[in-house]
Amino acid sequence: MEYELVCGLETHVELATKTKIFCSCTTEFGGEPNTHCCPVCIGLPGTLPKLNQSVVEFAVMAGLATDCAISPISKMDRKNYVYPDLPKAYQISQYDRPLCKNGYVELSDGRKIRLTRIHIEEDAGKLVHQRGNTLVDYNRSGVPLIEIVSEPDIRSIEEAVEYVEKLQMIMRYIGVSDCRMQEGSLRCDVNISVRPKGSEKLGTRTEIKNMNSISHMMKAMEYERDRQIDLLESGESVLQETRRYNEGTGCTEGMRGKEDAHDYRYFRDPDLVTIRVTSDTVAKLKAQMPEDPRTRLKRFESEYGLPEDDARMLIEHRRIADYFEKASAGIKNTRAVANCITGPIFARLGSEAAKDDFKVNVSPENLNALIKLLDSGKIRMNLVKSTLEKMLDTGKSASEFLNEKDLAGIDAETLQKICKQAVQDNPNAVKDYRNGKTKALKAVLGAVMKATRGRANPLETEAILSEIMKKAD
Amino acid sequence: MGKYGKIAQIHNQLISGKISCVELTKAYLNAIEQNNEALNAYVKITPDTALETAKRVDAKIASGGELAPLEGIPMTLKDNISTKDIETTCCSKMLKGYVPIYDATVWKLLKQQNAVLLGKTNMDEFAMGSTCENSCFGGAKNPHDLGRVAGGSSGGVASAVGGNLAVYGLGSDTGGSIREPASFCGIVGFKPTYGSVSRYGLIAFASSFDQIGPITQSVEDAALIYDTIAQYDPMDSTNSGKKGPVTAQLNKDIRGLKIGIAPEYFDNIQSDVGDTVKKALDVFRSLGAEIVEFNMPSLKYCLPVYYILACAEASSNLGRYDGIRYGYQTAHYSDRDEMVCKTRSEGFGPEVKRRILLGTYVLSAGYYDAYYKKAQNLRGMLVKAFDDAFLQCDLILSPTVPRTALPLNYSADDPVENYQTDICTVPVNIAGLPGISVPCGAGNDGMPVGMQLIGPKFSEATLLNAANQYELASRESCFQAVKMGVE
Numbered sequence: 019m020e021y022e023l024v025c026g027l028e029t030h031v032e033l034a035t036k037t038k039i040f041c042s043c044t045t046e047f048g049g050e051p052n053t054h055c056c057p058v059c060i061g062l063p064g065t066l067p068k069l070n071q072s073v074v075e076f077a078v079m080a081g082l083a084t085d086c087a088i089s090p091i092s093k094m095d096r097k098n099y100v101y102p103d104l105p106k107a108y109q110i111s112q113y114d115r116p117l118c119k120n121g122y123v124e125l126s127d128g129r130k131i132r133l134t135r136i137h138i139e140e141d142a143g144k145l146v147h148q149r150g151n152t153l154v155d156y157n158r159s160g161v162p163l164i165e166i167v168s169e170p171d172i173r174s175i176e177e178a179v180e181y182v183e184k185l186q187m188i189m190r191y192i193g194v195s196d197c198r199m200q201e202g203s204l205r206c207d208v209n210i211s212v213r214p215k216g217s218e219k220l221g222t223r224t225e226i227k228n229m230n231s232i233s234h235m236m237k238a239m240e241y242e243r244d245r246q247i248d249l250l251e252s253g254e255s256v257l258q259e260t261r262r263y264n265e266g267t268g269c270t271e272g273m274r275g276k277e278d279a280h281d282y283r284y285f286r287d288p289d290l291v292t293i294r295v296t297s298d299t300v301a302k303l304k305a306q307m308p309e310d311p312r313t314r315l316k317r318f319e320s321e322y323g324l325p326e327d328d329a330r331m332l333i334e335h336r337r338i339a340d341y342f343e344k345a346s347a348g349i350k351n352t353r354a355v356a357n358c359i360t361g362p363i364f365a366r367l368g369s370e371a372a373k374d375d376f377k378v379n380v381s382p383e384n385l386n387a388l389i390k391l392l393d394s395g396k397i398r399m400n401l402v403k404s405t406l407e408k409m410l411d412t413g414k415s416a417s418e419f420l421n422e423k424d425l426a427g428i429d430a431e432t433l434q435k436i437c438k439q440a441v442q443d444n445p446n447a448v449k450d451y452r453n454g455k456t457k458a459l460k461a462v463l464g465a466v467m468k469a470t471r472g473r474a475n476p477l478e479t480e481a482i483l484s485e486i487m488k489k490a491d
Numbered sequence: 492m493g494k495y496g497k498i499a500q501i502h503n504q505l506i507s508g509k510i511s512c513v514e515l516t517k518a519y520l521n522a523i524e525q526n527n528e529a530l531n532a533y534v535k536i537t538p539d540t541a542l543e544t545a546k547r548v549d550a551k552i553a554s555g556g557e558l559a560p561l562e563g564i565p566m567t568l569k570d571n572i573s574t575k576d577i578e579t580t581c582c583s584k585m586l587k588g589y590v591p592i593y594d595a596t597v598w599k600l601l602k603q604q605n606a607v608l609l610g611k612t613n614m615d616e617f618a619m620g621s622t623c624e625n626s627c628f629g630g631a632k633n634p635h636d637l638g639r640v641a642g643g644s645s646g647g648v649a650s651a652v653g654g655n656l657a658v659y660g661l662g663s664d665t666g667g668s669i670r671e672p673a674s675f676c677g678i679v680g681f682k683p684t685y686g687s688v689s690r691y692g693l694i695a696f697a698s699s700f701d702q703i704g705p706i707t708q709s710v711e712d713a714a715l716i717y718d719t720i721a722q723y724d725p726m727d728s729t730n731s732g733k734k735g736p737v738t739a740q741l742n743k744d745i746r747g748l749k750i751g752i753a754p755e756y757f758d759n760i761q762s763d764v765g766d767t768v769k770k771a772l773d774v775f776r777s778l779g780a781e782i783v784e785f786n787m788p789s790l791k792y793c794l795p796v797y798y799i800l801a802c803a804e805a806s807s808n809l810g811r812y813d814g815i816r817y818g819y820q821t822a823h824y825s826d827r828d829e830m831v832c833k834t835r836s837e838g839f840g841p842e843v844k845r846r847i848l849l850g851t852y853v854l855s856a857g858y859y860d861a862y863y864k865k866a867q868n869l870r871g872m873l874v875k876a877f878d879d880a881f882l883q884c885d886l887i888l889s890p891t892v893p894r895t896a897l898p899l900n901y902s903a904d905d906p907v908e909n910y911q912t913d914i915c916t917v918p919v920n921i922a923g924l925p926g927i928s929v930p931c932g933a934g935n936d937g938m939p940v941g942m943q944l945i946g947p948k949f950s951e952a953t954l955l956n957a958a959n960q961y962e963l964a965s966r967e968s969c970f971q972a973v974k975m976g977v978e
Contacts, residue, residue, distance in 0.1 A: 057593045061811050063586070063694040064573045064595060066727050098807050098854075100831065107810025152827075154815070283854035285863060288699035288804055291728050 020215040021247050024223075025178055025208060025239070026170035029185055030163050031195045032141065032203035033076045039140045039162035040067030040110065047201055051146070051155035059160035061105030066289050069094070073162040074117065076194040077138045078295060078303050080164055081118030083192045083310055084133055088300050092117050094138075094290045098283045102154050103143040111139035111165075113284040117293065123168075123184050124312065131181050132169040139163050158202075164194075170209065170220065175239045179232055182206060190374055191311050191336045198371060199231050208239060211256070212246045221246070222256040226263055226270055238263035242270045314339060322352040331360050337376035344382035350393045354402065358385060362406050379413035380406070388416040398472040428473050433466075436474075437482045440465040451487050459483055493655045493977045494518075498564055498712045501658065505552060505563050512548040512563040516541050516607050519565040522976040523609060523656050529637055530975075532650035534570055534628045535578055536610035541565065544607045551605070559604040560715050560738075566601070567652075567660040569645050570611040571618055572703065573692035574598055577608075581694050582626035583616045585838035586818045595692020596727070597661055597703050597720045604719065609657055613647025616840045617809065618663055618696040620644050621671050621912040622897060625842045630899070633676055634973045635938055639896040642672030648706045649676040655976025659707045659716060663693055665700045666797050667891075667916025670928035673706050674891035674941025677930045677970055679962075680706045681713040681955070684948045685923030687733045688717075689724035695808040697801035698729075700920040710929060710959040714738045717951060733951065740952040741959045746779030748957060751884030753787040756915060761894040767932040767940040768890045774965050775888075780957075783884045789876045790918060792869050797917040798910060799853050799866035806850025812838065845906065870921055877922045877947070886957055887945040889915050891928040895938035915943060925951055929958050933970035 038045055041058035058065045081088050095113035116137035122130040141163050143156040166185065172178050186197040186204060197204040206229040211221035226242060229235040241263075246256050260279075261270040309317070311333050318329035318339075333339045342359055346352045363380075367373050388405060391397045397405075397420065408419045428436075440462050441448055450458035459480065466479050495501045495515065504510045520538050527533050548563035568574065571581045573591040580586040594602065601608075615625035623646025624630035631646040633639040634654035641650035645662030648669075652660050653676030662669040664682035673680025682704045693703055705716035714737045723732030752772070757765050772782055814820035814834030821833035839847070853862035880887060893914060902909060919926035925948070928941040944961075946954035972978070 057591075060816065062591065062593070062817075063579075063581075063589070063811070064571075064591070064692040065593075066691050068726060068728050096807050098810060100810065100813065102813070102815050102827065105811060105816065107813065108807050281856045283807070283851065283856075283859075285803060285807070285854055285859075288697075289728060 019251070021212045021243075021250075022215045022217075023172075023174055023210065023212055023239075023243050024170050024220060025172040025210045027166075027168045027172065027178065027181065027209070028207040029166040029168075029182065030205045031080070031166065031185070031189055031197060033073060033162040033164060034193065034195050035070060035072045035076055035162055037070055038160035039070050039073050039138070040160055043160065045161045047203070049157050051153070051157060054157040055159070059105075060156050067110060067287070069290055069293070070162065073138055074293060074295065075299075075303055076162070077117050077136060077164050078300060079192050079307055080166070080189060080194050081121060081136050082300070082304055082307060083188050084118075084121035084123055084136070084166075086118035086121030086133060086136060088295055089115060089117055089119060090295055090297070091115070092293045092295075094287045094293070095284050096287045099280050101142070102152070103145055103156075103159070105143065105156060105159060109140060109142065110287055110290070112137035117295070123181060123188070125177060125180050125184065129177075131171045131177070134167045134169055136164050136166050139165060170211075170223075175236055175243075178208070178239060179236060182232060182235070187311055187334055192307055193336070196374065202230060205230055206235060208235065208242075210239060210242050210246070212243055212250065221250075222258050224256065224258065224270075225260045227260060227273065229263065234263055234265060237268055238270055241268060245270065308336060322346060322356075324353060324356055328353070328356045328360060331364075332356060335373050335376060338373060341376065341378070341382050345385040345389070347386055349386065349389050351389060354392055354399065355385065355389050358389070358402070358406055362403060362410060366410060378410070380409045384409060384415045391416065391420070395475045396473075400472055428470055433470070433474060433479065434482060436466055436469050437479065437486055440469065441483065441486050448487050459487065462487070492708050492972070493658060495658075495977070497709050498561065498658060498707075498715050501564055502558060502560060502562075505548070506558055508552070512545040512552070512607065513542060515563070516545040516565050516609075518977050519609055519657065526654060526656060526975050530632050530634060530641075530650045530654050530656065531629055532612055532631045532641070532647045532654060532656055533567070533610040534580065534582060534613050534626075534647065537577060537608055540577075541607050541609050544605050548605050548607070561601060561719055562605045563607060564658050565607040565609050567609050567612045567648060567657040568598060569614050569648050569660065569662045571614060571663055571694040571696075572598055572661060573694065574608070574611065577611065579611065579694070580627075581617045582614045582628055583839065583843070584627045584819055585812045585835075586694075587627070589818045591692075593692065596689035596722075596724045598692065600720055600722060612645075612651050612660060615644035615646070615668075616843050617694070617805070618644040618665055618668055618701075619805070619842050619846055621667065621909065622902070623647065623650075623672065624900070624902070625840055627840065632899070633896045633938075634975060635677060635970070636896065639898055639938065640675065640901075642675035642892075642896060644668040644672075645680075645706060646672045649673050649678060649680070652676070652706050652708060653678050654973060655978045659705055659712055661703055661716070661720070662706050663696075663701055663703050664916075664920065665696050665702075665801060666913045666920050669704045669706055670891050670916050670926060670941070670943060671912065674928045674930075675896035675939065677939030677941075677973070678706060678708055679710055679713050679927065679929055679958075680704070680941075681717065681927045682919060682925065683717060683721060683733075683951060684925045685920075686729050686731050687721045687925075687949065687951070689722070689727040689730045691724055691726040695804075697804040698808065699804060700797075700801055702920070710927070710955055710962045711738070711741060713927065714741055714955045714959070717955070721951075734949045735952065737952045737955050741956050743956045743960075744779070745775075745957050745960050748775075748780040748886070748953075749783050749884040750775050750780050750957075751880055751887040752782060752784050753790065753880070753887065753889070754784070755787050755790040756887075756889035759893055759911070759914065760890050761934070763935040764890055764892070764894055764940050767934060768888070768942045771888065771931045771942045771961065771965070774961055775957075778960055778964055785880065785883055787876055787880060789869075789873055793873065793918045793921055794910060794914055796866045796869045796873065797913070797921055798849070799862050800870065802846045802850035803854050803863050804850065806847045806854065809839075809843070809847055814838070842906075873918065874922045877918070877924060881947045885946070885950075885953060889943045889945065891915060891941035891943040895934040895936055895940060919943075919945055924948060925954050927954060927958050929962055930970070931961075931965065937970060939970045
């Protein structure tokens with residue numbers, strides 16, 4: 019029988035606010051254990067939380083970027099459970115009134131993965147196992163998170179991956195998170211089930227907790243899908259349970275069944291007041307939000323005349339897209355700008371994280387100046403590329419590497435002379451040309467280019483050459 | 492009243508040089524030394540910091556500095572108010588040895604005024620109880636009769652202030668924990684409007700009910716303290732500070748003031764207590780106030796609503812005591828789960844455990860709707876009932892406690908019977924209202940009886956003025972003065 023995968027994701031995204039959700043400690047990643055802490059985030063007796071307004075704003079922006087409805091009124095609840103990394107024995111989260119509801123993320127084939135909700139909550143600390151001891155580091159305790167819950171709309175592993183990558187792109191774009199899975203600033207729980215293809219009924223699902231990389235997520239989903247299919251094929255049923263992925267064995271393992279599910283005893287946190295988001299606030303945030311990636315992609319195609327693939331590469335990271343727009347100011351040949359970025363510059367970046375940081379020692383102004391020389395016909399593309407490499411090596415501007423000769427364009431009279439000489443020097447090519455082999459002109463053009471060290475404008479030169487070659491004798 | 496009188500009088504004696512702050516402080520420290528063994532009011536005495544502060548105040552007086560109203564006045568704090576570098580235990584084995592690294596906002600405000608902290612006072616463990624006998628240090632005794640309880644949960648503060656071992660103290664009131672012991676000990680206990688005094692640093696019992704307030708020997712003192720501690724505090728999201736200072740509003744004519752009486756408040760009240768409280772109505776009439784009667788049938792829901800909601804919040808608030816970071820940790824265990832389990836079993840007393848279990852139960856899946864949610868809805872209804880009542884009157888008068896102070900170790904087998912002690916005090920906490928207990932006479936046993944005045948939210952000026960007018964008019968009818976401490 020053919021089976022279909024059905025999957026929904028719960029994605030935790032750490033927000034990039036400067037301070038924690040309920041106190042003014044820094045959210046910076048790392049640091050000596052227990053140095054980014056205060057009485058509030060280590061839950062000392064008598065302390066009270068105070069909601070950081072920028073957490074609400076960031077979460078609203080995340081909601082707006084995924085077409086969610088923003089709740090004008092929401093509240094914070096306590097999720098009670100005992101674990102050493104949770105110093106108050108409850109996590110402050112949102113239960114029945116999340117900040118954002120009913121959004122979606124659009125995949126490249128146009129399919130929409132619906133979002134049930136986005137809510138805000140606090141992160142827990144971290145257990146560190148060391149020489150037989152378990153220690154607790156509360157630096158992460160109280161770092162703000164949003165949890166993005168999707169509907170079970172995902173139908174393949176590839177879609178799951180694309181969904182996560184889209185979320186990463188969107189959240190980075192609007193600047194609410196760096197979404198780095200390896201640093202734990204984006205983590206996923208995968209709800210997965212299978213059903214006979216064509217069936218409308220959902221199968222029994224399992225939940226795989228805490229996926230911290232795309233590749234683990236893919237392997238875990240593949241294993242879990244096959245495990246469930248094998249169970250069904252052999253006439254057994256899937257147990258509703260929470261599972262973990264074992265990186266060593268590549269298998270998922272049962273953690274706890276439905277009957278051992280936590281009773282979190284949710285209730286409204288009496289220490290915090292109702293969260294009100296006015297339509298004015300939403301409008302203000304909307305106005306200051308950067309253009310979303312979808313709109314920007316369309317604009318890059320129409321405004322800059324870029325092919326879709328180039329545009330897509332540029333808009334994926336906001337800093338790169340911003341850089342491109344700055345470097346393209348007043349430029350005619352914007353594709354050249356794009357090629358400089360996706361070619362030599364990307365070659366020096368490598369990882370996605372490096373692309374996201376986008377630390378390049380050529381300023382967009384310097385790249386702009388370089389391409390302006392191309393626009394005005396003073397230099398050719400090959401010289402642009404080699405000059406850009408030198409600029410990337412040193413951080414200096416183009417003028418440092420181009421001498422007067424390079425920049426001295428060729429006047430019409432000189433070009434005419436050189437062209438005439440080239441035609442004289444290549445009688446065979448001229449003959450071929452006259453016999454209808456138009457390609458023969460390229461050979462003569464090459465000679466002109468060589469003679470001018472690439473400074474001649476090829477289109478202009480071609481016109482001159484064809485004129486001369488048609489007329490000659 | 493203590494030997495040196497009200498706070499304003501002590502203040503005048505200090506600035507006139509009639510007594511130095513060090514002398515005053517030493518008088519109280521000596522009294523504590525002599526009487527605390529009998530009263531068990533203080534669980535920690537801080538003579539060094541007290542004298543240090545007193546010296547600072549004397550130096551300030553000597554250099555002609557101006558004293559703030561509470562500057563140099565010897566006082567105490569209930570042991571659930573966090574004091575930096577001074578052990579704060581909630582009178583629980585669980586927190587023995589716990590030394591806070593920060594000050595509660597109320598203590599910060601008083602410290603800025605050079606309040607002289609004599610020590611921390613006894614209470615029912617985590618403020619759960621109405622006798623003070625649920626303290627891991629044993630209960631505080633009643634200064635009027637050492638064979639009786641001081642009340643609770645702020646029993647230590649009431650015992651200390653009533654026994655002249657402090658000029659005033661701060662307690663906390665979740666279901667009557669300031670007003671009830673004040674009533675038992677024949678002094679004034681004032682629970683301000685929820686949200687007017689910061690809870691930051693008050694070790695939580697039930698967050699939506701807890702409120703810090705003063706226990707004093709006069710209404711005037713209570714007003715003075717309220718003016719100092721009711722300040723807006725950004726650290727407490729539920730706090731908004733006070734509407735305005737009240738001390739200057741204490742001498743207003745109360746002619747035409749409408750005092751409401753609901754017969755339901757007098758159901759199940761010991762008859763001598765009920766009669767004594769009703770006598771207060773004559774005093775109010777003589778002052779020109781008008782008495783209005785109406786029914787409040789929904790009051791009967793208060794006790795179950797309070798115990799369901801307060802226990803639910805407590806079960807969550809007390810989850811953090813797991814022996815990992817601070818406080819008590821069991822000596823022997825084989826793994827983490829066992830450590831947490833044994834620590835909590837050994838560290839908490841029986842009443843605290845009972846309330847944690849009760850609170851966990853009412854929040855559990857399958858029971859939430861029947862208990863927690865229903866109680867929450869009823870809470871809304873009770874708030875409305877008080878709103879309606881205050882359309883008919885300015886203040887409500889009731890007994891504070893259905894009886895006078897209980898004998899020591901008098902505890903019913905049925906905990907629900909013990910909870911009945913709170914029947915008149917919990918409605919105020921449910922609705923977040925201000926309430927004050929003022930002595931109004933003695934019962935047949937000669938023990939003090941307190942009457943309770945209740946006002947709408949943030950009506951402190953009206954409430955304290957009426958209480959003060961009553962106090963000034965009714966001095967004679969009071970019980971015998973305490974003969975101990977600084978008297």
